[in-house]
Amino acid sequence: MLCPVSDPLSWPPDEAVIQAIHDRYQREIVEGLNLCPFARRSREQGRVHRPVFAATNAHDPTPLEVAQQLGELVHTNRDAEIVLLTFPIPPGHAWHRPPAFERFLTALRAEWSKLPPPREFYMVSFHPRLEVPPDRSLTADSLVSVLRRSPDPVIQCVDAELLDRVRKQAQQTGRERMLRELEQQDPALAALFARSISADPELSGDIARQNFAAHGRGEAHAALERAIAALLLERDRVYGVSED
16 A cells, blocks of 8 residues: 655645656657557657646546546647546555546546547556456456556547557558568469458557567566566655555
8 A cells, every 4th residue: 555655745746746757657668668659759749648637635536527628638739649647646545446447437438428529539547556467377468457557547548530540551551561471472362362351450459469579578578567667666756655
């Protein structure tokens, strides 16, 4: 359990401190390890936004409040592609348990769908305590829980149009690669497939497989675990909390 090591009234941390920790996660983990194919481009173009909703002992952000602020943000920043809703939480908060935070995400999706007119986002949760169950082997799918171990609970909102563009690019790239390989083996069959074949539409599955190939085994996986663990320890230090 997390407990304060200094003044208990110091919560929440200064927003600049929170942003600095998550900027490190973005640059060193997500971009540095190439976990997301469009994260760096979106950030460098100024299309990534990170609003902070610090929970306190007196007030938790509600799904409606967060949905309304998300709506205001994307109305003001119409080119926003990725919005990282970030939720620092005090010691003992219910959201230290990933399932509780996942229920908040479900409620947020419901509130967002009611806003007129809603802009479509794909929303997924990140959480510092996500882990692979001990009875489950590490696979491309289960590695996702490790990769989403962010310094604080986060809801990643990715613009649906951006994902659709990336998906189409991935489909085209995969299709062209398959045809090149087939061309070397059987040019006539390649010509036939060029008129009829369709690529795998699951971009997320493709990304998961690439991440597992790069970080799912041996020293590469150990290095990933060390990098995430070091950042979580740094988060506790600068926030003024420690493991009890």
